[in-house]
Amino acid sequence: xxxxxxxxxxxxxxxxxxxxxxxxxxxxxxxxxxxxxxxxxxxxxxxxxxxxxxxxxxxxxxxxxxxxxxxxxxxxxxxxxxxxxxxxxxxxxxxxxxxxxxxxxxxxxxxxxxxxxxxxxxxxxxxxxxxxxxxxxxxxxxxxxxxxxxxxxxxxxxxxxxxxxxxxxxxxxxxxxxxxxxxxxxxxxxxxxxxxxxxxxxxxxxxxxxxxxxxxxxxxxxxxxxxxxxxxxxxxxxxxxxxxxxxxxxxxxxxxxxxxxxxxxxxxxxxxxxxxxxxxxxxxxxxxxxxxxxxxxxxxxxxxxxxxxxxxxxxxxxxxxxxxxxxxxxxxxxxxxxxxxxxxxxxxxxxxxxxxxxxxxxxxxxxxxxxxxxxxxxxxxxxxxxxxxxxxxxxxxxxxxxxxxxxxxxxxxxxxxxxxxxxxxxxxxxxxxxxxxxxxxxxxxxxxxxxxxxxxxxxxxxxxxxxxxxxxx
Numbered sequence: 097x098x099x100x101x102x103x104x105x106x107x108x109x110x111x112x113x114x115x116x117x118x119x120x121x122x123x124x125x126x127x128x129x130x131x132x133x134x135x136x137x138x139x140x141x142x143x144x145x146x147x148x149x150x151x152x153x154x155x156x157x158x159x160x161x162x163x164x165x166x167x168x169x170x171x172x173x174x175x176x177x178x179x180x181x182x183x184x185x186x187x188x189x190x191x192x193x194x195x196x197x198x199x200x201x202x203x204x205x206x207x208x209x210x211x212x213x214x215x216x217x218x219x220x221x222x223x224x225x226x227x228x229x230x231x232x233x234x235x236x237x238x239x240x241x242x243x244x245x246x247x248x249x250x251x252x253x254x255x256x257x258x259x260x261x262x263x264x265x266x267x268x269x270x271x272x273x274x275x276x277x278x279x280x281x282x283x284x285x286x287x288x289x290x291x292x293x294x295x296x297x298x299x300x301x302x303x304x305x306x307x308x309x310x311x312x313x314x315x316x317x318x319x320x321x322x323x324x325x326x327x328x329x330x331x332x333x334x335x336x337x338x339x340x341x342x343x344x345x346x347x348x349x350x351x352x353x354x355x356x357x358x359x360x361x362x363x364x365x366x367x368x369x370x371x372x373x374x375x376x377x378x379x380x381x382x383x384x385x386x387x388x389x390x391x392x393x394x395x396x397x398x399x400x401x402x403x404x405x406x407x408x409x410x411x412x413x414x415x416x417x418x419x420x421x422x423x424x425x426x427x428x429x430x431x432x433x434x435x436x437x438x439x440x441x442x443x444x445x446x447x448x449x450x451x452x453x454x455x456x457x458x459x460x461x462x463x464x465x466x467x468x469x470x471x472x473x474x475x476x477x478x479x480x481x482x483x484x485x486x487x488x489x490x491x492x493x494x495x496x497x498x499x500x501x502x503x504x505x506x507x508x509x510x511x512x513x514x515x516x517x518x519x520x521x522x523x524x525x526x527x528x529x530x531x532x533x534x535x536x537x538x539x540x541x542x543x544x545x546x547x548x549x550x551x552x553x554x555x556x557x558x559x560x561x562x563x564x565x566x567x568x569x
Contacts, residue, residue, distance in 0.1 A: 102128045103218050106147040108138040108164065110157050118151065121207040125214060135159040139167055147175050148221050149214065154181040154192065165195035176217040180205070198260035199287060216287050220260070239281035241274065242425050243418030247410040251278070258405045259285035264357075266402050267380040269409030272457030275380035278407060279338040282378055291335025294328045299341035307349050310339075311356070312364040329362050332375045339379040342402070343388045347395065354398045377402065412454040412461060419461065423449050426462050427477065430469040437475050438468075444479040529564060532557055 105122070109115040110133045119129050130147075132138040135156045141147075142164075150168070154161040161179055168177065179192040180201035192200060198220065199213055237243055238252040258265055259282050267275045276295065283293045301309050312327025328337055339345075345353065356362055357377070361370040379402055381388075388394035412419060423441065431438040441449070454460055464483055472481045532550070536557075539545035543561075547554040 102126055103148040103221075104128045104130070104145065105149045105151060105214070106130050106132060106138065106141050107151045108132045108135075108156070108161065109151075109153045110134065110155075118210060121210050122214060125211060127214075133157075135161070135164050138164050142168060142171065142173065146173050149217050150175055150177045151214070152177060152179050152197075154179055162192060162195055165192060165197060169196050174221075176221045178213055178217055216289060219289050220285050220287075237421075239285060240277050241281075242422050243415055244421070245410075245415045245418045247414060248418060251407065251409065254405065254407050255281050255285065258282060258407075260287060262287075262376050264377045264379070264402050264404045265407055266385070266405070267378065267407045267409060268385065269380075269382065270411050270455075270457055271382045272459030273409035273411060274458055275382075275409055276338065276340060278409065279336065279340075279378040279380065283336040283338075283376075286336070286376070288335050288376055292332050293336050293338070294332040295338040295340065296328045297340045299344040303346050303349075306345065307352065308365050310349070311352065311362050314364055314367040325364075327362065327364060329356065329373045329375055330371060333373050334375075336376045336378060339377065341381055342379040343381040343383045343385060343394055347393075350395045350398050354395065354401060357398075357401050412457040413452075417450075419449055419454070420446055422458060422461055423465055426465040427469065430466050434469055436469055436473065438472075438477055440476055442476055442478045445477050445482055448479055448482060529560070532560060 103126075105127050107115060107118055107129055109118065109131070112133070115131050115133070119131065122129055130141060132141050133156075135158050138150075138152070138156075142150075150164075152161040152164055156164075161181075165177060165179070168175070176199075177192075177197045178199040178201060179197045180203055198217060201209070201213060239255055241248060241251070255278065265278070265282055267278050269275055279295070280293065283289060296309060298306060308325060308327065310328050312325045312330055314324055356373070359370075360372060360374065362373050363370055385394060385399055385403070389396050389399050412422075420441075423446075427438055427441065430436070449461070449464075456463070465477075467483050468477050468481045474481075532546070535546040535550050536543060539549060543557050544554050547557050550557075
């Protein structure tokens with residue numbers, strides 16, 4: 097096999113002596129470094145070969161480095177970009193980040209600072225490549241997530257934009273939607289990826305111990321404190337602290353968290369000394385934080401301090417075909433781990449998966465697939481192999497449908513409203529017919545429009561109309 101190529105870095109700097117100095121600083125990093133001194137040379141180099149990293153001076157003799165960033169974006173390049181300048185301009189940094197730069201260096205900077213920045217940028221590039229190469233391309237996922245639905249594409253865009261920054265990210269969503277996976281992705285793809293990732297579940301720790309878990313304590317601070325404890329904040333120094341279920345934190349501890357965010361210092365329980373901590377905060381909750389603020393259970397000032405970049409994780413039921421992508425990926429993985437022969441789901445099983453409500457979201461879906469793999473044998477997972485609590489409602493719709501599995505699932509979604517008493521239950525065919533007829537009326541008699549609204553193929557509605565006319569005759 098040919099040797100793995102060295103990472104390719106394009107260094108754009110108009111001062112020759114500085115360019116050679118930077119290149120000499122990077123000799124120990126096993127890189128291929130190409131120099132360009134103007135924006136025109138830089139763009140020509142980008143057109144010849146996509147680099148892994150661009151080191152870009154903002155001020156060039158024939159234009160601005162910002163224009164080079166814009167050209168890179170227009171070309172659809174996925175390389176990392178680090179911008180440096182000799183002018184301490186916050187607006188320049190913001191413009192560079194907006195146009196795709198992942199980091200910003202102020203001249204003069206040390207050789208070690210340059211090397212650290214390059215290593216972190218190449219690590220982010222490598223992480224994105226490994227995500228893109230992992231599994232089937234049909235999974236179309238990002239940073240450990242699987243799915244290509246529009247709602248998940250929005251999540252990916254926020255992750256890509258927020259990861260290279262130090263901004264606090266506030267993740268909301270139902271249990272089981274992947275909030276901790278978001279935090280891990282932000283850490284892994286960010287500038288702090290070489291630092292620690294520390295996770296604290298505020299709902300899983302008794303309230304009288306939570307302060308000690310987060311901020312640490314000195315020996316003898318309270319009964320049972322037999323030794324010093326560093327605490328999650330100090331453990332995460334230089335990295336990321338993920339505070340899951342932060343709305344479970346009581347108000348007195350919220351005040352201390354606010355003080356830490358303002359001062360960047362920590363005072364351990366039972367200790368007078370203030371200790372500095374450089375930590376990026378990512379927090380999450382399955383509640384509505386604004387409702388918690390309105391109810392007086394969450395401090396408004398802390399909410400606005402944390403709510404810098406909001407990210408809402410969608411429920412699985414809102415992700416459409418992502419359900420099947422996740423289930424198929426899990427089936428392959430669990431079958432491999434357990435030495436089973438399963439390779440696919442039957443059409444009816446996939447229809448049931450699409451139609452289920454999934455109140456437990458991705459976590460519940462993975463448990464259902466694991467259950468089917470563990471308790472059954474074969475090459476194909478059938479409807480009967482899936483746990484009954486996940487398929488009871490879907491089975492009737494599938495049996496009643498004469499269309500495809502996807503059509504059956506869509507019809508079920510259209511009639512999912514559950515009766516509250518036994519005497520309210522109607523035959524499924526009656527409910528389906530009423531729903532279809534109402535859709536046609538609402539669409540002015542247009543069957544294609546009704547089919548689009550019901551998310552089924554027009555042929556499914558035509559077949560049903562023909563069947564009902566035959567029955568009436």
